[in-house]
Amino acid sequence: MKRILITGGAGFIGSHLCERLLNEGNEVLCVDNYFTGNKQNIIHLFDNPYFELIRHDVTTPFYAEVDQIYNLACPASPVHYQYNPIKTIKTSVMGAINMLGLAKRVKATMLQASTSEVYGDPQVHPQSEDYWGHVNPIGIRSCYDEGKRCAETLCMDYHNQNNVAIKIVRIFNTYGPRMHPNDGRVVSNFIVQALQNKPITIYGDGSQTRSFQYVDDLVEGLIRMMNSGSDCIGPINIGNPGEFTIIELAQKIITLTGSQSQIEYLPLPQDDPMQRKPDISKAQEKLKGWNPNCNLDNGLQKTIEYFKQIIV
DSSP states (O other), rough: OOEEETTTTTTTHHHHHHHHHHHHTOOEEEEEEOOSSOGGGTTGGTTTTTEEEEEOTTTTTOOOSSSSSEEEOOOSHHHHTTTTTHHHHHHHHHHHHHHHHHHHHOOOOOEEEEEEGGGGGGGGSSSSSTOOBOOTTTTTTTTHHHHHHHHHHHHHHHHHHOOOOEEEEEEOOEOOOOOOOOSHHHHHHHHHHHHOOOOOETTTTTTOEOOOEEEHHHHHHHHHHHTSSOOOOOOOSOOOOOOHHHHHEEEEEEEHHOOOOOOOEEEOOOOOOOOOOOOOOOHHHHHTOOOOOHHHHHHHHHHHHHHHHHHH
């Protein structure tokens, strides 16, 4: 049994990680300030004596005796991270400093959840870990993009200067049950609109591409990364290389929901990437043959069933 701290543990990805690590016999400390997290995501875990929930904001220091830290705390959708951009970048930067300081004090291993957004609007396709990215440092998305880039820098500096054991993963677009219905991300947007037979809003002409991974595949990758050897610190891409245009995604969701929705086109937001596809060869090599197992149709069906239950 390990004692594991998960920041952002009541969020979409964090709640799935809490559940999985508890099921594997660990003690889990879930820390969340509930900005985008939701107690409903983890309420089914409250009866487990090895689960502990703490309301806390990672921009202030946190003290606990733990073996591992998964630092997931930060709003990840544009609607939420642009709501208070200063707080977003503080969460990434101060959150990383505080968790790395904790890891240094108690000699824990820390996994930093970074993002494919560090690649910006990429000029290299697909994106591999040695690509430095094409990010606008003063755009409306930069509070998130640059915050995560800085968090990666801090991890490497704590590792090189203080020998802190770190792991860095770059997470590509992830979807599944417990996504926030109003988070503004494309999968949740389209499913909610389709279930309500409202127009499906596509920004731009729909030719831009994304790669979508189901949350269970991500959680498997995070756990394998945390427990990989000390020579594997990352960054490592965790994503599904299946690449789809936004219009293809919309059409899939309309078909799977049996929706009467029509497609409506709106202007493309500033700095929205035109292409996004991970090169996952490093993950396949370093993480004991990890591979995404859930294809888009199966994952969407599971996600649609979840949204059917929460949308009235």
